[in-house]
Amino acid sequence: MHLDAxxxxxxxxxxxxxxxxxxxxxxxxDSLTKPRHSLGQLESxxxxxxxxxxxxCPTVNAPAVLLAAADHGVANEGVSAYPQVVxxxxxxxxxxxxxxxxxLAAEAGARIILVDAGVAGDLPNHPGLLRLGIRRxxxxxxxxxxxxxxxxxxxxxxxxQLVESAYTQSPGLDMLLLADMGIANTTxxxxxxxxxxxxxPAETVGRGTGIDDAMLEQKRRVVTMALQRxxxxxxxxxxxxxxxxxxxxxxxxxxxxxxxxxxxxIPILLDGYITTSAALVAAGLAPSVTTHLFASHRSAExxxxxxxxxxxxxxxxxxxxxxxxxxxxxxxSGAALALPLILSATRLMRNMATFGEAGVSDRDT
Amino acid sequence: MHLDAxxxxxxxxxxxxxxxxxxxxxxxxDSLTKPRHSLGQLESxxxxxxxxxxxxCPTVNAPAVLLAAADHGVANEGVSAYPQVVxxxxxxxxxxxxxxxxxLAAEAGARIILVDAGVAGDLPNHPGLLRLGIRRxxxxxxxxxxxxxxxxxxxxxxxxQLVESAYTQSPGLDMLLLADMGIANTTxxxxxxxxxxxxxPAETVGRGTGIDDAMLEQKRRVVTMALQRxxxxxxxxxxxxxxxxxxxxxxxxxxxxxxxxxxxxIPILLDGYITTSAALVAAGLAPSVTTHLFASHRSAExxxxxxxxxxxxxxxxxxxxxxxxxxxxxxxSGAALALPLILSATRLMRNMATFGEAGVSDRDT
Numbered sequence: 258m259h260l261d262a263x264x265x266x267x268x269x270x271x272x273x274x275x276x277x278x279x280x281x282x283x284x285x286x287d288s289l290t291k292p293r294h295s296l297g298q299l300e301s302x303x304x305x306x307x308x309x310x311x312x313x314c315p316t317v318n319a320p321a322v323l324l325a326a327a328d329h330g331v332a333n334e335g336v337s338a339y340p341q342v343v344x345x346x347x348x349x350x351x352x353x354x355x356x357x358x359x360x361l362a363a364e365a366g367a368r369i370i371l372v373d374a375g376v377a378g379d380l381p382n383h384p385g386l387l388r389l390g391i392r393r394x395x396x397x398x399x400x401x402x403x404x405x406x407x408x409x410x411x412x413x414x415x416x417x418q419l420v421e422s423a424y425t426q427s428p429g430l431d432m433l434l435l436a437d438m439g440i441a442n443t444t445x446x447x448x449x450x451x452x453x454x455x456x457x458p459a460e461t462v463g464r465g466t467g468i469d470d471a472m473l474e475q476k477r478r479v480v481t482m483a484l485q486r487x488x489x490x491x492x493x494x495x496x497x498x499x500x501x502x503x504x505x506x507x508x509x510x511x512x513x514x515x516x517x518x519x520x521x522x523i524p525i526l527l528d529g530y531i532t533t534s535a536a537l538v539a540a541g542l543a544p545s546v547t548t549h550l551f552a553s554h555r556s557a558e559x560x561x562x563x564x565x566x567x568x569x570x571x572x573x574x575x576x577x578x579x580x581x582x583x584x585x586x587x588x589x590s591g592a593a594l595a596l597p598l599i600l601s602a603t604r605l606m607r608n609m610a611t612f613g614e615a616g617v618s619d620r621d622t
Numbered sequence: 623m624h625l626d627a628x629x630x631x632x633x634x635x636x637x638x639x640x641x642x643x644x645x646x647x648x649x650x651x652d653s654l655t656k657p658r659h660s661l662g663q664l665e666s667x668x669x670x671x672x673x674x675x676x677x678x679c680p681t682v683n684a685p686a687v688l689l690a691a692a693d694h695g696v697a698n699e700g701v702s703a704y705p706q707v708v709x710x711x712x713x714x715x716x717x718x719x720x721x722x723x724x725x726l727a728a729e730a731g732a733r734i735i736l737v738d739a740g741v742a743g744d745l746p747n748h749p750g751l752l753r754l755g756i757r758r759x760x761x762x763x764x765x766x767x768x769x770x771x772x773x774x775x776x777x778x779x780x781x782x783q784l785v786e787s788a789y790t791q792s793p794g795l796d797m798l799l800l801a802d803m804g805i806a807n808t809t810x811x812x813x814x815x816x817x818x819x820x821x822x823p824a825e826t827v828g829r830g831t832g833i834d835d836a837m838l839e840q841k842r843r844v845v846t847m848a849l850q851r852x853x854x855x856x857x858x859x860x861x862x863x864x865x866x867x868x869x870x871x872x873x874x875x876x877x878x879x880x881x882x883x884x885x886x887x888i889p890i891l892l893d894g895y896i897t898t899s900a901a902l903v904a905a906g907l908a909p910s911v912t913t914h915l916f917a918s919h920r921s922a923e924x925x926x927x928x929x930x931x932x933x934x935x936x937x938x939x940x941x942x943x944x945x946x947x948x949x950x951x952x953x954x955s956g957a958a959l960a961l962p963l964i965l966s967a968t969r970l971m972r973n974m975a976t977f978g979e980a981g982v983s984d985r986d987t
Contacts, residue, residue: 290715291722292703292831296955297922297948338657338985346982350655355975357656363973364966466657467985557662580963581946583662590661597962598945601729608728610720617711620703620832 261410264513267417268543270520275311282307285314288611292620299602301575302551306603309524309549310431314607317600319429320367320526322589323419323514324351324358324436325507328377330397331483332441336476338468341394344440345378347588351438352383357586358436361593365600367434369589370419374412375506376439389415395505398445398483402502404509409501413513420517433518433525434553434596435511435532436589441465443558444476446534448483448503450560452490453537454567461560463530466585496541504538511535516542519549526599528592529556529584533564540568553595554580625862625907626775629878632782633908635885640676647672650679653976657985664967666940667916671968674889674914675796679972682965684794685732685891687954688784688879689716689723689801690872693742695762696848697806701841703833706759709805710743712953716803717748722951723801726958730965732799734954735784739777740871754780760870763810763848767867769874774866778878785882798883798890799918799961800876800897801954806830808923809841811899813848813868815925817855818902819932826925828895831950861906869903876900881907884914891964893957894921894949898929905933918960919945 282304287293294300306315326348332341350356351371362369372387373380377394380386391411395403404412424430443465450461458480464473484490487502500509512535518525519539527533527550539546552570555561555578570576579595612619625633647669652658659665671680691713697706715721716736727734737752738745742759745751756776760768769777789795808830815826823845829838849855852867865874877900883890884904892898892915904911917935920926920943935941944960977984 289722290712290720291951295831295949295951296722297950299947299949299959340983343983346980347655350975350980350982353975353980354973355655355980357654357661357970357974360969360973361966364962364969466660579945579947582664582944584660584664585662586656586660594664594963594966597729597966598959601726601959601962604725604729605722608719608725609722610715610718615711615715615718615720617715618705618708 264410264413267516267520271543271545272522273545274308274548278311278313279304279308281313289609290612290615290617298572298577303602303606305576306524310522315603317432317603320432320434320596321423321430322358322362322367322369322434322436322593323511324369324371324438324589325374325510326438327375327506328394329439329441329445329505330395331399331444331479333397334399334479335472336444336479337441338466339440341440342378344376344438345380347438348373348376348380352385356588357590358588358593361590365593365596367593367596370423372419372510374510391506398448398503399479403445403504404501404506406497406501409497409509412506412509416510416513417517420514424521424523430523433514433523434589434592435525435535436528436592437507437511437531437587439505439507442505442507442531444479445503445505445508446531447480447560449499449534449537450564451480451484452494452499452503453492454563455491456563461563463558463560496538500538508535508538512538515539515546519546524551525549526551526553526592526595528553528589529587530558530561530564531587533561536568537564552576552578554578554582554584554591556591557583557585629775629778632881632885636908636910637887638910639673639913643676643678644669644673646678650971654974655977655980655982663937663942668967668971670941671889675887680968682797682968685797685799685961686788686795687723687727687732687734687799687801687958688876689734689736689803689954690739690875691803692740692871693759694804694806694810694870695760696764696809696844698762699764699844700837701809701844702806703831704805706805707743709741709803710745712803713738713741713745717750721953722955723953723958726955730958730961732958732961735788737784737875739875756871763813763868764844768810768869769866769871771862771866774862774874777871777874781875781878782882785879789886789888795888798879798888799954799957800890800900801893801957802872802876802896802952804870804872807870807872807896809844810868810870810873811896812845812925814864814899814902815929816845816849817859817864817868818857819928820856821928826928828923828925861903865903873900873903877903880904880911884911889916890914891916891918891957891960893918893954894952895923895926895929896952898926901933902929917941917943919943919947919949919956921956922948922950
């Protein structure tokens with residue numbers, strides 16, 4: 258199963274870390290009027306931002322939330338606390354500005370790019386809603402593939418193109434926040450996370466928006482069925498196979514967007530568990546994508562930690578999630594909440610005086 | 623040892639939680655278009671903000687960083703990686719806008735109220751610097767009291783008056799961020815934390831701005847000496863005694879400011895270990911102050927966790943620190959980094975649609 262040429266080219270273009278910029282960032286951090294390393298995890302964040310962007314003092318002036326919504330046939334298996342119609346209703350809520358992500362993106366100064374990646378219900382035509390028209394909802398992964406590989410390719414390409422048009426048009430794009438909406442979408446995410454990390458469904462399946470013990474058991478059975486149906490795939494299985502067998506349309510769009518952003522050295526700020534599974538797929542296609550991934554938060558879903566670890570997004574690696582607030586909302590809410598921390602960190606890097614400039618005694622001088 | 627009448631009145635005026643506002647906030651959170659409790663710790667933050675302010679949807683339009691600087695005689699005992707002159711130099715850096723807190727406060731939209739609470743060196747006259755003139759640096763707590771009780775009272779009253787004039791003058795004050803600068807000030811903080819929590823100096827003394835193993839041992843000995851000198855006081859010792867024996871002038875100013883803010887239902891956002899020790903003193907004088915305390919972060923200093931726990935600022939109590947980024951900078955940097963999270967949370971509370979308004983199906987309807 259092959260990627261098409263366009264996606265293949267994208268994967269090959271993704272640069273690794275800009276070592277010179279990262280070293281210069283480290284040096285600048287040590288020259289600023291503060292005890293060395295006293296900004297803790299923000300210092301490694303800044304070094305990683307320089308490694309991603311190849312800029313010593315990067316700015317974030319045009320961040321955008323790519324909010325992809327889709328439905329999931331597996332919702333029929335009774336894995337979510339909410340009926341599938343809520344996906345449509347929430348897209349309408351995004352359009353009227355009433356959802357959490359509307360408030361958070363406004364507060365953080367990020368625009369929202371809202372895309373119907375494959376919602377099952379009827380949505381109005383609206384200038385604020387991009388529609389892909391690939392299919393209405395994915396298949397029920399417990400019993401059939403989520404989508405045809407051609408559909409997965411199409412959705413990934415659409416995601417990549419959304420990013421490409423965002424950064425070529427005003428106001429540009431210098432940080433991509435991934436965001437999802439889709440009733441039942443922690444189920445495909447758990448399946449993908451089991452495949453990539455090797456962890457059993459008992460470890461990757463959580464309560465999503467808040468299911469009870471009986472539904473949790475059912476959700477674990479469903480993920481086990483889905484994995485068995487396609488022969489218990491693992492990280493050696495081609496990413497496009499995993500995506501089309503176990504994924505979802507919003508996950509495919511976000512995976513493609515991740516590749517396109519990484520290819521342009523645009524840092525990608527993950528939200529929660531679903532967007533992280535999109536990053537698993539993207540990193541499965543192009544491992545160097547991880548240079549450009551940033552973890553906004555660690556959610557209440559137990560599998561999220563496993564997925565972040567698989568991507569190397571840990572505190573020990575200097576790439577830990579910025580927030581741990583037991584969020585489990587999705588919609589890009591965690592990413593939008595963490596964005597101001599990144600803006601603050603970049604401002605420190607640009608605006609603080611050095612010991613020399615301020616006439617402050619450094620400990621070693 | 624008595625407080626003067628003015629401070630006593632302040633302590634008596636501090637209100638407990640506004641239960642009705644807190645209950646209404648909880649109800650509103652459950653009506654917003656999101657899965658219940660899906661905002662995790664931000665929901666308990668919002669309920670606590672309502673309990674503090676007595677407003678269901680509070681706004682933060684006029685936050686201020688009260689940045690108090692002072693020197694400490696105990697710096698002579700070799701407990702800091704930096705020479706004492708750095709306190710003066712950093713105050714000058716604050717005045718030219720070159721320090722971390724300048725960048726972070728600007729990013730978060732908070733103004734800085736800079737006060738020389740007792741710096742030992744010479745500082746220029748500057749319209750951006752308030753000077754108390756109580757004394758130049760505190761005593762060496764290993765060998766003598768930090769200050770006379772009258773000086774402690776004076777410094778507390780000055781802090782209270784700073785807050786009072788801030789909220790009575792334009793643009794007002796609706797959130798107080800506590801901030802400190804003072805070479806060696808983790809040493810008095812460790813001594814105060816040992817006294818309040820009962821933890822040994824081995825647990826309350828940390829590496830501050832980054833001392834080595836030998837200095838860490840020395841710092842523990844110094845804190846042990848300080849505690850023994852005044853008879854190993856504990857939480858039953860009058861707060862004013864603890865403050866004057868073991869504290870510092872910036873700690874006293876911040877403790878007084880905390881009392882004045884709490885008396886006006888102005889939420890107080892703590893920074894790191896030093897500001898939390900000021901809150902220990904304030905809560906020692908008036909336990910209901912804790913209703914109005916908010917933990918911005920948990921720092922790299924091991925004693926900070928103990929001090930936060932003593933104040934009930936834990937995740938289990940729905941009052942955990944918002945950030946854990948291994949910061950150890952002080953200056954209010956952690957508070958300023960956390961402020962945007964609070965602004966985001968209050969915006970969610972004000973701007974999100976309810977299930978009814980947005981026509982979204984709630985799980986129970």
